[in-house]
Amino acid sequence: MRLLAIDTSSEACSVGVAAGDRVICRSEIIGRGHAEILFGMIENALADAGLGVGDLDSVAVTIGPGSFTGVRVGVAAARGLALALGQKAVGIGTLAVHGEEARSLAGSVPVMALLAAGRGEIYGAAYAADGGEMLAPQAAVPEIFAAWLRDRPVRGAALTLAGSGADSVLAALGEGKSLPVAHRHAIPDVASLCRLALAAPAPSASPRPLYLRAPDAKPQGAAAIAHRP
Numbered sequence: 218m219r220l221l222a223i224d225t226s227s228e229a230c231s232v233g234v235a236a237g238d239r240v241i242c243r244s245e246i247i248g249r250g251h252a253e254i255l256f257g258m259i260e261n262a263l264a265d266a267g268l269g270v271g272d273l274d275s276v277a278v279t280i281g282p283g284s285f286t287g288v289r290v291g292v293a294a295a296r297g298l299a300l301a302l303g304q305k306a307v308g309i310g311t312l313a314v315h316g317e318e319a320r321s322l323a324g325s326v327p328v329m330a331l332l333a334a335g336r337g338e339i340y341g342a343a344y345a346a347d348g349g350e351m352l353a354p355q356a357a358v359p360e361i362f363a364a365w366l367r368d369r370p371v372r373g374a375a376l377t378l379a380g381s382g383a384d385s386v387l388a389a390l391g392e393g394k395s396l397p398v399a400h401r402h403a404i405p406d407v408a409s410l411c412r413l414a415l416a417a418p419a420p421s422a423s424p425r426p427l428y429l430r431a432p433d434a435k436p437q438g439a440a441a442i443a444h445r446p
Contacts, residue, residue: 219268220275221259221298222410225251225291226283226311232258233407234266235415241265242407242435243330251290259294270298274361277307279314281427282332282354288426296423305416308424310340312354312380317381317409319399320348326375327351331362331382332403340429341381348413363389366396372437 222233230251232245243262247254263269278295281288292308299306315330325346332340334356341362343352354363363386366376378386378396381403387396 218247218274218415219266219272219328219415220277220411221263221270221273222277222407222414223255223259223291224279224294224311224314224405224407224410225255225287226279226281227287227404229404230258231248231405231407232262234262234268235411236266236268238445239266240408240411244404244407246404249286251287252294255290259287260297266271270301273298273302274415275304276302277309277410277417278424279311279410280308280424281311282334282356282429283311285426285428288428291427299423305420305422306424307417307420309410309413309417310342310354310427311405312340313344313348313403313413314343314410315380315400315402316344317348318402318406319377319412320346321409321412322395323399325376326377328377328379328399329362329366329386329394331378331380331386333381333385334430338430339385340385341382343376354427354429359385359389362386366390367394 220235224231224412226249228353229246233242276295295306312330316328319328329343333338342354377399381400383398
């Protein structure tokens with residue numbers, strides 16, 4: 218399986234090419250402007266792997282949560298490439314990627330993936346040791362995730378936290394409860410994205426962005442020009 222993986226959900230622009238036992242990853246922190254450099258990064262990563270776009274068997278992309286503009290750029294690029302290849306792209310949630318990276322570091326443990334989301338909120342989801350979803354992705358204040366953790370009975374390996382929002386949830390838990398943290402990354406690991414995409418079932422539909430709340434930027438109603446009759 219020769220796979221191209223794309224992530225533009227954060228301040229980094231990342232691509233990965235998995236071919237056989239090799240995974241070639243490229244990532245650059247750019248803040249904005251993913252669309253301007255994405256296809257150049259794809260071309261370079263494919264060249265490093267000795268492949269062309271026509272050699273690909275599959276395309277994968279993170280669908281969010283994350284930057285609204287970045288997610289749209291990545292999803293549109295993946296869908297366009299998959300269409301050219303006569304395929305459907307594989308969409309993988311950003312939080313699931315963080316959970317997969319945590320398991321690669323901590324072993325087969327349940328994981329709560331948590332990303333700082335601004336507005337005092339966290340994007341979070343929980344996954345079993347085998348990657349199955351225990352808590353669906355949602356945006357909430359840290360106390361909501363802390364309450365879920367308090368109510369969860371401990372069975373088998375202790376749940377591990379991961380992501381840039383982990384410390385906020387630990388603080389909300391209070392001093393009486395502590396949990397291990399596998400990583401505190403804000404940027405999805407593209408190698409973990411490749412692993413999830415390679416193991417994913419064939420998609421039945423094209424990926425769509427996963428938005429957990431309304432965008433921060435809104436039209437200025439006061440500045441709107443009234444239509445003349």
